[in-house]
Structure formats: C-alpha cells, structure tokens
Amino acid sequence: MIAVVKETATPDQLDHFVKWIEGRGFKTNVSQGDNETIVGIIGDTTQIDPFLLESMDIIERVQRVSEPFKKANRKFHPEDTIVDCGHGVKIGGGNFQVIAGPCSVEGENLLEIARAVKASGATLLRGGAYKPRTSPYSYQGMGEKGLDLLADAAGELDMPIVTEVMDPRDVQFFLDKGIDVMQIGARNAQNFPLLREVGKTQVPILLKRGLSETIDELLMGAEYIMSEGNPSVILCERGIRTFETRTRNTFDVNAIPVLHHLSHLPVVGDPSHATGYTRYVRSAAYAATAAGADGLEIEVHDNPSEAWSDGAQALTPTQFDDAMRRIRLIREAVTAPVGEAK
Numbered sequence: 001m002i003a004v005v006k007e008t009a010t011p012d013q014l015d016h017f018v019k020w021i022e023g024r025g026f027k028t029n030v031s032q033g034d035n036e037t038i039v040g041i042i043g044d045t046t047q048i049d050p051f052l053l054e055s056m057d058i059i060e061r062v063q064r065v066s067e068p069f070k071k072a073n074r075k076f077h078p079e080d081t082i083v084d085c086g087h088g089v090k091i092g093g094g095n096f097q098v099i100a101g102p103c104s105v106e107g108e109n110l111l112e113i114a115r116a117v118k119a120s121g122a123t124l125l126r127g128g129a130y131k132p133r134t135s136p137y138s139y140q141g142m143g144e145k146g147l148d149l150l151a152d153a154a155g156e157l158d159m160p161i162v163t164e165v166m167d168p169r170d171v172q173f174f175l176d177k178g179i180d181v182m183q184i185g186a187r188n189a190q191n192f193p194l195l196r197e198v199g200k201t202q203v204p205i206l207l208k209r210g211l212s213e214t215i216d217e218l219l220m221g222a223e224y225i226m227s228e229g230n231p232s233v234i235l236c237e238r239g240i241r242t243f244e245t246r247t248r249n250t251f252d253v254n255a256i257p258v259l260h261h262l263s264h265l266p267v268v269g270d271p272s273h274a275t276g277y278t279r280y281v282r283s284a285a286y287a288a289t290a291a292g293a294d295g296l297e298i299e300v301h302d303n304p305s306e307a308w309s310d311g312a313q314a315l316t317p318t319q320f321d322d323a324m325r326r327i328r329l330i331r332e333a334v335t336a337p338v339g340e341a342k
C-alpha cells in the first residue's frame with residue numbers, strides 16, 4: 001500500500017505519520033520526489049483501513065498495490081482450480097460444464113426437464129427450492145419438497161444438483177438433503193454470515209455476482225468462503241445493474257477474462273439472468289463461451305409461459321438443444337490449438 005503525502009506536510013508531520021504506521025507493526029519506505037512524497041507501507045496491509053489514512057490531514061491519497069483477496073488470488077495459486085461437483089463432474093482447468101434447469105422447482109415436470117437438458121449435454125441440474133424474490137408476495141419456492149424432488153432427479157439421472165441457499169440456518173439442512181452444489185444468489189452475494197457458514201462446509205459453492213458488485217467485491221465474497229476453509233468456489237457472472245432498461249441486467253462479458261486473470265477459481269456465465277429475455281439468452285451464452293467461461297448456467301422450462309418464476313427468460317428444451325450444439329462448436333473454436341499467425 002502506498003500513501004501519497006500532501007505537499008504542504010511538514011517534515012515533523014511526515015515523521016509522526018511514519019512512526020504511527022511503524023507503531024502498528026508495518027515497515028515503511030519513504031521516497032521523496034520533486035513533486036510528491038510517497039510512503040510505501042510494507043506488511044499485511046489488509047489490516048489497514050485506507051479511508052482512515054485518507055482522512056488524515058497530511059495524506060493526499062492512498063493506493064493499494066496488492067489485492068486484499070489472497071486465497072482467491074492467482075498470484076498465490078497460479079494453476080486453475082478444478083472444482084469437483086460430485087457424480088464425476090469437474091469444472092475449471094479446461095473442464096467446461098453446463099448447469100441447466102428451471103428457475104424454480106415446480107413439481108413432477110422437473111424430471112422431464114432434467115431428462116431433456118441431460119440429453120442435450122447439460123451435466124448439472126439446477127432448480128430453486130427457496131427463491132429470493134424481490135417481492136414478498138411473489139412465489140417463494142417449494143421449500144423442502146423442492147429439495148427432495150431435486151435429490152430424486154439427481155439420483156435417477158446421476159447428475160449433481162445446484163440450488164440456492166438463502167439462510168445460514170439452512171446450510172446443515174441442505175447438506176443433510178445431499179445438495180451437491182450450493183448457490184449463493186446475487187441478492188446474498190455480500191451476506192457475510194451466509195458466506196461464512198457455507199465456507200465451513202466442503203461442498204462446492206456457486207457464488208453469483210451481486211446486483212451492483214464490482215469484480216473485486218465478488219472476489220472478496222469468495223475470500224469470505226475460502227477463509228473459513230472451503231476452497232471449492234465457482235464464480236458466476238450473471239449481469240449487473242446499469243442505466244440500461246432494455247434488458248433485465250447488463251451482461252459484463254469483460255468480467256470473465258478479468259476474473260480468470262485475477263483468480264484461479266472457475267468462472268461460469270449466466271446468460272438467463274443477465275439478459276432476462278429468452279430472445280437474447282443464446283447470444284449471451286455464446287459470448288460467455290467465447291470469452292473463456294468454464295461453464296454456463298441456463299434456465300430451461302418445458303412450458304415457459306406457465307413457469308412459476310422467470311418464464312420470460314427460459315429456453316425451451318428445443319431452444320436449449322440448439323444452443324448446446326453451437327456452444328460446443330464455440331468451445332472447440334476457443335480451445336483448439338492454433339498454428340503460428342501468418
């Protein structure tokens with residue numbers, strides 16, 4: 001971390017500041033230039049609140065030179081992490097997987113949708129049993145019955161299941177129900193007690209980016225989980241809130257290569273929540289695949305107009321099948337070795 005000192009600071013004030021920093025166990029390196037004086041602060045600067053330093057009279061600005069996320073950081077773990085989701089399904093480090101299924105578990109049609117998505121190449125089944133709805137009057141999910149239907153489908157089709165946990169008090173219950181991958185939804189991306197609780201398990205966590213979260217904040221969410229001892233985090237770009245109103249969210253395709261650059265964790269793209277409309281979902285899925293995502297999460301429903309949630313963005317099994325054929329071609333194109341440029 002570096003602190004840029006104001007031109008108006010006296011040598012006494014600078015000396016006082018340096019002693020204050022060193023008194024907290026950090027080493028310092030003062031470099032006096034023609035125009036500005038910079039104090040380099042060496043040590044575990046995650047312990048320092050940069051705003052506190054900036055509030056001091058003699059400090060112009062403070063800049064971090066190393067990221068505050070450590071366990072999620074590629075610098076300290078150069079190889080891609082491969083997350084084992086169970087049922088022989090691994091994601092990351094060259095393993096590409098598609099998670100598909102309805103937004104909400106609704107009943108017996110789950111098995112029908114699961115069979116269809118599996119036949120088209122999906123390797124994980126998704127479905128929400130506890131739904132984080134913006135309105136308390138909207139459908140809230142089937143609850144325990146939904147988890148049981150997911151577990152039955154997983155057993156019958158030998159596919160890991162992904163479902164959202166919203167309450168730290170439910171984590172053990174989800175484990176008892178045999179949930180393979182716990183999803184943390186966008187609305188809970190910074191619910192730190194929940195992140196800590198799933199961090200105490202060894203189950204893979206699909207961590208979605210918050211509605212207005214920066215990439216660094218998403219990585220700090222992963223850090224919360226990993227700091228409790230769970231290394232199996234899958235990051236998910238699902239669109240962010242911008243000024244644009246033509247789509248439900250704005251798909252930040254940039255985030256995919258940026259996250260790969262900064263972190264060793266697998267990165268999944270969710271084109272369904274990113275766009276909000278069936279007509280755009282496939283384009284966004286192709287873009288995410290081309291950008292190097294390790295997987296996709298796509299909502300599929302056998303009868304979208306009757307879906308209990310997110311019908312407007314669901315693909316039918318036929319549309320999903322068409323998408324999967326093209327996704328495979330794009331994946332081949334982006335992973336094929338190429339010769340020397342001519």
Ligand code: PEP
Nearest residue numbers: 103185186187208238273
């Ligand atoms: C979901 O996956 O159905 C969901 C609610 O996603 P998000 O948290 O990204 O809105």
Ligand code: MN
Nearest residue numbers: 103299309310
């Ligand atoms: Mn949904």
